[in-house]
Each structure stands twice: as C-alpha cells, then as structure tokens.
Amino acid sequence: MNTLLSELSDVGRDPAGGFTRLAWTSADLELRDWFVARAGRAGLDVETDGNGNLWAWWGAELPGTAVVVGSHLDSVRSGGEWDGPLGVVSAFAALESLRASGWTPTRPVAVVAFCDEEGGRFGLACLGSRLLSGAVEPQRALTLSDDSGTTLAEAMSAAGHDPRRTGADPARLARIGEFVELHIEQGRMPLPNGAHGLAGAGHPVGVAREIWPHGRWRIDLQGVPDHAGTTALADRADPVLAMAGGIVEVRRAAEQLGILATVGRVRVLPGAVNAIASSASLWIDARGEDPGRVRELVALVEGRLGVVADPESWTDTTRFDTALTADLVAAIGGEVPELPSGAGHDAGVLSLAGIPTAMLFVRNPTGVSHSPEEHAEESDAAAGVAALTAVVRRMVR
Ligand code: GLV
Ligand code: MN
Ligand code: MN
16 A cells, blocks of 8 residues: 555455445545545645536636646446556645645646546446546436446436536636646556566656557347256357357457457346346457557457447547647656557546647556556655656646
8 A cells, every 4th residue: 555545545445355436436425525625635626517527726716727637536346546546646745745845836726536437337438527528428428327227317416416517518628728647557568669668668657658549349149038957958049158259259359450359347137047148248348559450350249240239438549749748758857758558548538629638657567457456666656746746847837
C-alpha cells in the first residue's frame, strides 16, 4: 500500500482479492464522499456535474480556461488500487504542494474524478466523460443495466443523483483549457528504442503518445433448453458449445491479425448445472494499433460463427496533443519516454472531443493491471506527483 492511497485502502476491498469499486455502489459512494472531504481539506470548491463527475476547483472565478488534472475512482472487479485513484490522489497532492509553496493560480485549476470509467457495472467504459462530451446519448446510457437488472438511471436515483441531469454539457467542456491525466502504467509497451515499458527504459515516469483503437462487442447465441439427464447428445442445441467455439475463434483471429482480443465475460442462461442452456453470450474486447484489423477480427468471428455481433462501444485511435505533451516533457525535464496505451482512458474521450489532452504514466514494474498485483513503487508515485506539480506550474504561467 502506498501512502498516497492509504486513505482509500479500506474502501471496496474484495474478498476475492484486490478492490471492487463499481459505479454508484456503496464503495463508489464512499470514494465520492472521500473526494468531497479531500477537496475540502485542500481548500477547493467541489461540485458534481449532471453526469456524476466530481470537480474540485481552485480559482474557478479566475479568467481563462482551466487546467484540469485527475482521473477516476471506480475499478474493475477485483482490480488493483492504482488504476484511476493514483491520478486523483496525485492531483490533490500536486495542488497542495503548489499551495504550500506559496504559489497561486492565475487561471482556474481543477481536480476531476470522472464517473464510471471502467464500465464494470453497466458495460460501457468512460460513461462520465462520454456523457459529458456527448459521445453517448443519455437515453442509451440511462437504460443500460447491471447483472441484477438495475438500470443506470435507477442506480443514480438510488444514490441521490437525478438522472435527468445527464447529457452533453458543452459549457463545462468549454471551461477545460487542457486536461492532464496521470495514470499507473499498464502493460510493458514497446518503445522506439526497443525497450519495453518504463521499467525497461529505466524511467519513473513517461508520457502517452496515443491510445489504440478499441471496442467491445456482444455475441448472443440461442439454444433449446432441455434436461441434462434426458436429452441425447445428438438431439441438443447447446449454445454453450457454440460459445466455447466462439471464444477459441476470437483468440485464433487475434493471433492471425496480430492484435489483442479478449473474452473476459460470458453469460449462460438460465445457468443451471443440470439444464442445457437457453442462451449464451460472450463479450469481445478487441484492440490494436490498426483500427482496420480490430474491426476485421469482429468480422472474422462473425463469419466463423454465422452471427452478427452487437457493438457496445467503439473508440477510435486517439493521438494526444503534441504541444501539450511537449509541455509535459519540458516540465519533467531530461529524457522522457513516450508510450502508446492499449488501455482506454477518459483522457482519450476528452481528446476526441477536441480538448488538448495529455497523459503521464507512472512506472509499473511488472505492467500488470486490472489485477490485485498492480503496483508502483512509492518513490515512482512521488516522481509522478512531482511531474504533475511541474506541469501545472508550467501550464499556469
Ligand atoms: C480501461 O481500463 C480499459 O479497459 O481500457
Ligand atoms: Mn482500468
Ligand atoms: Mn484507468
């Protein structure tokens, strides 16, 4: 556990390991309360926007657009403690160190915690930033449902947030001059010099060049439900067999195309041990440098299974702002590795919405993420805070 994250270390601990902090659950609400309290201690003014994103302002009344720093607080199921929260706690720490040094902003500065970045509950990642930027229609988002059939609208209402407030918020977007998201490094991505990841390059922090295009698709396979003890094998229409074949096809197509594709979620209904299933669904997460290959994978799997996949989300290649990234590099000083990201981020959504956006990565020695094993060394997290502090100081000249 890192001292930066110590205040959050009891929230949403999963008995299966790691942390489960799905949007609008009690763990998420606890984290949201923490954000409000933390901002209050830092002397920042907090507001919740219509989409559930949390903002903590320093100098909101100052002229000009804001430099916004932050990330998200929710997690995947049994995820690590760093993905998301590191960016939020580092943002608070950076602003506090600026305040302690006697520095005051000449334009607004804000910490943001975007709502439901992982899509771990309702299936669509970066919901808060997508709603904010208009990349998803509120009507579509609000009717998404979790495993127990609770819709996003119902989950928001239960948490005291009026779902009628969701939707594109161009006025708020227009207040963002630049967005910088600090994030734990995920994977050990190849660098131009042949090294892999920040560990291979020997640097505590790096910057992101781009986010690979990525999407999620669902395939539903229908069967004929029947008794497991009385139906001859030859007489069965078992969708679980087709699903298993589909999972193998996803892997085969990914190898053929040289991209990444994963089936990390399946659903079998009704889910009885002694019944042939009535339906089986699998979700494909596919990503890679070349968007054409990612789409080709889905087409290949559709062709091989004779089905049509339902697209649940798509995010095109995101190239971060080169001028802002150059500012990050200059603020950090010296040689700073530039990495691609295979993971999606709210920074990508904002970038696609036309906001100058950049990312800082903090070294993760193994690269393991979305897992309890996710880790950064204390000194590297401190280097991340120092880099973010330098960036804000440089941007608010
Ligand atoms: C977000 O973490 C993603 O799945 O890319
Ligand atoms: Mn994540
Ligand atoms: Mn993240």
